Amino acid sequence: MSLLDIQNISKTYRQGEIEVNALTDITLSFDRSEFAALVGPSGSGKTTLLNLIGGLDSASHGKIILADTDLSSLNEQALSKFRLFEIGFIFQAYNLVPVLSALENVELVMVLQNRKASERRERAMHYLKLVGLDDMVDRRPSALSGGQQQRVAVARALAAGPGLVLADEPTANLDSENASALLDIMYRLSQEEKTTFIFSTHDVRVMERAERIINLHDGRITSDASR
């Protein structure tokens, strides 16, 4: 049984009188530990698909079944809760809460999950160590570089224990060295934690690392290839 099933998804926006088909009849399936990239030009529907998978937006047609749950059957409150426990997010920038330290940022989602303080601290420290930031746990985001901030976001996403991590252009603002280090970390963790990573990206560096590349063009899948 796959972790994520996307069945005949379409997404239509209205822009005044005009209907825009952002996604048309997308069907995909992802297993555990996949390291996949959604690629395509701007406006091809990558971020829209990622938002639909993350329950941040709703599809016009079709179904998304994640961890045996049909997302369309959940109301807003239930979707929030589902995201909290099942999905990790890494965004392009401004991923962290500025008033919290690296450690507190990683712990925040676990606080919401009602994990015990000792467990939270232990997991947060563990993942911060895995991303190489165990000596910077008390630093606030403003005292971290862009790459370090993204690594904290990775630690936060994984510490919550989700089956799926969605990463929207996570390396867009990073230099080659930082991007490469971040991808190494994410790949290693996807294997160790049995977590599926789905990226939306233009970044060749991400495409080179991804084990599966799904090409989108004008809201349609043009290719889906695994290495």
Place this chain on the structure above:
Amino acid sequence: MTNHYHLPLSTFIMLAWRNLWRHRRRTIITLTSIALGFGLAVFSIGMQDSGHNSMVKNAINMGDGHITLQHKDYLASPANYRYIANGKKILEDLNQQNIPGKIVPRIALQVLASTANNSVGVLLQGIESTNDPLTPLLKKNIVDGHWLKQGDDRGLIIGAGMARKLKVKIGSKIIIIAGKKGGESESHLGRVRGIFKSGIDELDSYLIISGLNFSQRFLVAEGADAEQKPVTRIAIFLDDEESIPAVKKQLIASNSDATIGVHDWQDMMPQLVQYIVVDDVSAYVMQIFILLVILFGIINTVLMSILERTREFGLLRALGLPRQYLVLLVFIETLLLSLLAVFFGWLVGGSIHLYVASNGIDFSGMIPEGTTFAGTFMDPVIYSELSGARIFQLTTIVFFTTLLSGLYPAIKASRIQPIEALRT
């Protein structure tokens, strides 16, 4: 791990507190404006309350006490024949009730004062010349002659304005004429013993003080029995003005004479009460403006802070923070701002109040025409006064105004859609 939401209050408070100080300068400016506005409100209310209290205190001392017993119809329709016939018994009864304060008999009559030069309508106030609280107040203002001596049955004390109108001086004769119920009149001769100048026109130009015995003759002429010591009213000056309602209630309950009414100073001086109410309303209008400034100051601060954090709120919502937690977070930020506002507000307002309460402000130079109204006056030096009730009221108003100002930003934050917020 349980599969339900949880964010401890301590985390909310920690987040809210740090968010509050994210823009330190803005928060300090907002708090300063609230503190100054609040300080201004505390100062103006303290001065106003003190002014009112001063006027009321003086009105009570110059007038007929905290509680007055008089003929039940006198207030609605004053007439010299509406008197208390058995003053002696009523006074004895009152003295037995151990009321904490001073109980004095008075005879107040509407009369005509006449000399060879002029005649004017006046209020004749018969008092116990040595015992009445009016004595020390007017005695110190004697500018010519002396105060009434005990047993002086013809002596009169008049104001400087009255002396001018009647063209009299110390020792001059004044005929006091009072109309009787049947249409006839009663007149008695008095002599000016002293002239006072209080600065209050209603007293200086309208009041004549005599001993009780002199005034009593007019009541006897109305048919009263002198042996019963008739009076027109009995004034009660309480040691503690807070006890007015209780004593009034006690007196109403114990009053067996259906012709006697029991009134507090508010019944006796409706004009003064009305003045205070109108003055209070104008002050409240000013305070509303101050509160509006505070309200919009905070709305501006919190709203700005929310608009700046739209993306951050979107991120939190995406991570799984429910909408209501976001509302709570913003609300706690406002709550903390409210508590700080009240604290700094009292720091500023309280300091001003304490300074003015101990040093006072002398208004005599600022209001040369005096501060008299409705037969009373405001002391020239005002010491700020704030009752416990006022402190509670001001604290509550500022606290809830501040808190209320967080509602709109909180609602605004709750409407943030993560997908749109993350695009910003």
